[in-house]
Amino acid sequence: MPPGPVRPAPKEADTAEASPLPVTYDAEQGRIYLLGEPAWFMSPEFYLDLQNQLEAMSGKAAKGILYRVSFSAGQRTGKRLSGSLKEGDDLVERLQQVSDFFSLTGHGRYTFEVKDAASAETGWVMAESFVAKLHAPGRESVCHVYAGFIAGWLTVLFDRPVECAEVECRSRGDPQCVFRTKAARATPI
Numbered sequence: 001m002p003p004g005p006v007r008p009a010p011k012e013a014d015t016a017e018a019s020p021l022p023v024t025y026d027a028e029q030g031r032i033y034l035l036g037e038p039a040w041f042m043s044p045e046f047y048l049d050l051q052n053q054l055e056a057m058s059g060k061a062a063k064g065i066l067y068r069v070s071f072s073a074g075q076r077t078g079k080r081l082s083g084s085l086k087e088g089d090d091l092v093e094r095l096q097q098v099s100d101f102f103s104l105t106g107h108g109r110y111t112f113e114v115k116d117a118a119s120a121e122t123g124w125v126m127a128e129s130f131v132a133k134l135h136a137p138g139r140e141s142v143c144h145v146y147a148g149f150i151a152g153w154l155t156v157l158f159d160r161p162v163e164c165a166e167v168e169c170r171s172r173g174d175p176q177c178v179f180r181t182k183a184a185r186a187t188p189i
Helices: 044-058 061-081 091-104 130-134 144-158
Strands: 023-026 031-034 037-039 110-116 121-126 162-168 177-183
Touching: 044 061, 044 130, 044 144, 061 091, 061 144, 091 110, 091 121, 091 144, 121 144, 144 162, 144 177
Parallel strands: none
Antiparallel strands: 023 031, 031 037, 110 121, 121 177, 162 177
16 A cells, blocks of 8 residues: 555644645555655654763764764755755745754754855754753753754755854753854765
8 A cells, every 4th residue: 555644633723734744654564754765753852862872872972973963864854855056046945944844843943044155154043952951951062963964954955065063052051052054174974
């Protein structure tokens, strides 16, 4: 039986919206597909446990591992959803796809600004990061998965290497998580 569309949950107080992302369910195999690729749901606690174990076992290398894995995921998603900018494309509209993807996949809402398109300088603000909220308070930024994902997707979008750094993090006591991107000299993978 071919995968069929997932039925949307009932609307709650007129705030829920049906997802424009192509999500299908194959009842025979018991699989969910997002953008035509198999997907599964993980709770924020699962991700946090994974991050905590990586940090315990590999120390500061955990940041690089999480960033690089998420960078690859961001590249794959960017290629599936939109590919690189083409002449005549609206940059803000294309960046809105990235913001919408985070929201539609349950990661929270992002706002963004373009500082300088020529050098891929953008700013991203995430008011509620599950990673930062659940992670133990500390002096370091902890949302490496989001920084890597943004960098990977923007690398596809701008068709050149982009890097992303979290410059504010709620886990450090900042009011929100803030990410900055810029053109990089080389792709991190």
